[in-house]
Amino acid sequence: MSAFHFHSKSLLVSRRRLLQVAGTGAAVAATVGFPGRLLAADPLKVAAIYTVPVEQQWVARIHKAANIAKDRGDIEYVFSENTSNSDYERVMREYCEAGHKLILGEVFAVEDAARTVAQDYPDTAFLMGSSFKPDDAVPNFAVFDNYIQDASYLSGLIAGAMTETSNIGMVGGYPIPEVNRLMNAFMAGVREEAPDAKFQVAFIGSWFDPPKAKETAFAQIDAGADIMYAERFGVSDAAQERGVLAIGNVIDTQADYPETVVASALWHFEPTLDTAIAAVNDGSFKADDYGVYSFMKHGGCSLAPLGTFEGKVPEAVMAKVAERTAAIKDGTFTVEIDDSEPKPS
Amino acid sequence: MEAFDILLTASFWVAAIRIASPLIFATMGELICERVGVLNLGIEGIMMAGAFAGWVTVYAGGDLWTGVFVAALAGSAFGLLHGVLTGPFGLSQHVVGIGITLLATSLTYFTYRVVLPEVSSPPKIVPFQPLEIPLLSDIPVVGPALFNQTPLTYLAFVVVGLVAWVLYRTPLGLALRAAGENPAAVEAQGIGVAAIRIGAVMAGSALMAVGGAFLTMSAFNSFFFEMVNGRGWICIALVVFGSWRPGKALLGAILFAAFDAYQVRLQQLAGGVVPYQVFLMMPYVLSILALVLVARRASYPKALMIPYQRGER
Numbered sequence: 001m002s003a004f005h006f007h008s009k010s011l012l013v014s015r016r017r018l019l020q021v022a023g024t025g026a027a028v029a030a031t032v033g034f035p036g037r038l039l040a041a042d043p044l045k046v047a048a049i050y051t052v053p054v055e056q057q058w059v060a061r062i063h064k065a066a067n068i069a070k071d072r073g074d075i076e077y078v079f080s081e082n083t084s085n086s087d088y089e090r091v092m093r094e095y096c097e098a099g100h101k102l103i104l105g106e107v108f109a110v111e112d113a114a115r116t117v118a119q120d121y122p123d124t125a126f127l128m129g130s131s132f133k134p135d136d137a138v139p140n141f142a143v144f145d146n147y148i149q150d151a152s153y154l155s156g157l158i159a160g161a162m163t164e165t166s167n168i169g170m171v172g173g174y175p176i177p178e179v180n181r182l183m184n185a186f187m188a189g190v191r192e193e194a195p196d197a198k199f200q201v202a203f204i205g206s207w208f209d210p211p212k213a214k215e216t217a218f219a220q221i222d223a224g225a226d227i228m229y230a231e232r233f234g235v236s237d238a239a240q241e242r243g244v245l246a247i248g249n250v251i252d253t254q255a256d257y258p259e260t261v262v263a264s265a266l267w268h269f270e271p272t273l274d275t276a277i278a279a280v281n282d283g284s285f286k287a288d289d290y291g292v293y294s295f296m297k298h299g300g301c302s303l304a305p306l307g308t309f310e311g312k313v314p315e316a317v318m319a320k321v322a323e324r325t326a327a328i329k330d331g332t333f334t335v336e337i338d339d340s341e342p343k344p345s
Numbered sequence: 346m347e348a349f350d351i352l353l354t355a356s357f358w359v360a361a362i363r364i365a366s367p368l369i370f371a372t373m374g375e376l377i378c379e380r381v382g383v384l385n386l387g388i389e390g391i392m393m394a395g396a397f398a399g400w401v402t403v404y405a406g407g408d409l410w411t412g413v414f415v416a417a418l419a420g421s422a423f424g425l426l427h428g429v430l431t432g433p434f435g436l437s438q439h440v441v442g443i444g445i446t447l448l449a450t451s452l453t454y455f456t457y458r459v460v461l462p463e464v465s466s467p468p469k470i471v472p473f474q475p476l477e478i479p480l481l482s483d484i485p486v487v488g489p490a491l492f493n494q495t496p497l498t499y500l501a502f503v504v505v506g507l508v509a510w511v512l513y514r515t516p517l518g519l520a521l522r523a524a525g526e527n528p529a530a531v532e533a534q535g536i537g538v539a540a541i542r543i544g545a546v547m548a549g550s551a552l553m554a555v556g557g558a559f560l561t562m563s564a565f566n567s568f569f570f571e572m573v574n575g576r577g578w579i580c581i582a583l584v585v586f587g588s589w590r591p592g593k594a595l596l597g598a599i600l601f602a603a604f605d606a607y608q609v610r611l612q613q614l615a616g617g618v619v620p621y622q623v624f625l626m627m628p629y630v631l632s633i634l635a636l637v638l639v640a641r642r643a644s645y646p647k648a649l650m651i652p653y654q655r656g657e658r
Contacts, residue, residue, distance in 0.1 A: 052570075053454075053570050055464060055465070055466055055467050055569070055570075060466070064465070082454065082570065175621070200613045201613075202609060202613070202621065203625075204625070205621075205622070205625045206571075206574050207571075208569045208570060208571040208572050209569075209571075209572055209574045210565045210567070210569055210572060211560050211564035211565045211572065212574070214564070214565060215360055215363070215364060215605075215606065215609060216609045218356070218360060219360065219606070219609040219610045219613075220613065222354070222356045222357075223610065223613055233466075233567075233569065234565060237565065237566070253466065256466070256469065344612070344615075
């Protein structure tokens, strides 16, 4: 996901704006603070720190879950978006100082610094997107990630049944574990339905360059791909323009591409967040790996409804998807977690 | 030989020209600035501002050409700031340029968030569509590449011609070039160097902004933060590559874009044996090589990066 933003100028840009946002957030939280309300019914004070705008797919899912929890009255929620990695540690500290009890975020590029902050604020719980495992030496620092390989695999089955050229195009940002494992699970699904499938895999070296993603997708379509795995914005646009199909990832974009996006593997952050909120509230929060709460059996991921493609996907494969979904949920079928970089074939 | 066959496909050249288009606008913009002696490092931020301004105008209900105009206006506003700070105030062009990039980038994002406080995915507009030019587009390979593009791409080529014509065939062009070579001589002719420089930087910045707008209004249909993604910096290199000449700079932009379009296609042939980073790097490495070969003989504007103070010797 969106870790490595130091390739761009965002390092420098948002500092002032961020100071402002963080400062106001902290001030509001400190002064308002709901003084009259006490006891267990108090909403938990949650602050999130994102390195990208909340439009980014991965972060959008976290943001959505937090807003749902806020609307339910479980939490008070503030956030800083587009925080550069060089500012990340400082913003974490500001939220800790302001009295937030649960800090959400993504520390893919600031793993060590974030853990140092956690050690300095042992009474604050940290739930961070991370490539590393939890460490008991930092007991208040738990990790999560989008382990939605179950849904990606199912979307692969559909793609495998839908492809006519047996040529699948895949455009990703960077080959990091968060991206690779979904691509690999998808490819495993495709291969099950279309054993001779050929994969074109490309990475564009950026999280936010839809024109480049689109150009890359065009190139793959020119080379015969008839289904595009849309890891980045821009890919579905190319598919739409050329009249080929696309498989969505993390968010459901079918409404924008009704004739193009067949199925999407959705990530639901709610189980992860709700588990953490409950743990903080009852004092049982510890250095756990919350990754499993993105698994299908915990409701952390799902296949988006076929929507406009209802009836256009072969029934045989939909029956198989239903059967596998049940098997994944009851634990009789496991989708392999493979973090290695997918290669063209 | 498959790798070579790619170069003969029309779709490859179509992609190359499409990728080149925003670079052509911005390179011409930077070239104008540098020809009057001002290095404009605000380019990256100005492109971002243009990308946003154009897109948001259309999103708010304006038509596409109004969007292009608003983008140019936004660009020239930053150009005015740059020109005034580096001209009459005589501040360091490096510092001002980087400052403008930071300011434009942050201001753009701030405005974006004010306009669209609650969105889950950035809204889309209907962008420029390819406009096929009859007959000419039927020429094999070259036809679709040059004559089945969006109107903004055609405009990019028109701009190159216009810049070349103004620079080399008009009295204004003479004054512009002289301001970058020997500003005192311009002053001696009774022409204000500051006015010439500010005007040129405004015009150049407007072009940079239109280059940014190409990304959101032609190459794609919505705005993303950071989507300019270093294209501005490429254009600064392209100006050097082009020896500060519009025609050569155009060639450089197309060459770079062709490398980029080529690497994407080549990636798949290599079958994962070569790391993908090597391919992503290719256009940049080849550009550096080309730069080394070409730029040795380049003669840069003599007064480039030297602030001009009236009456000072």
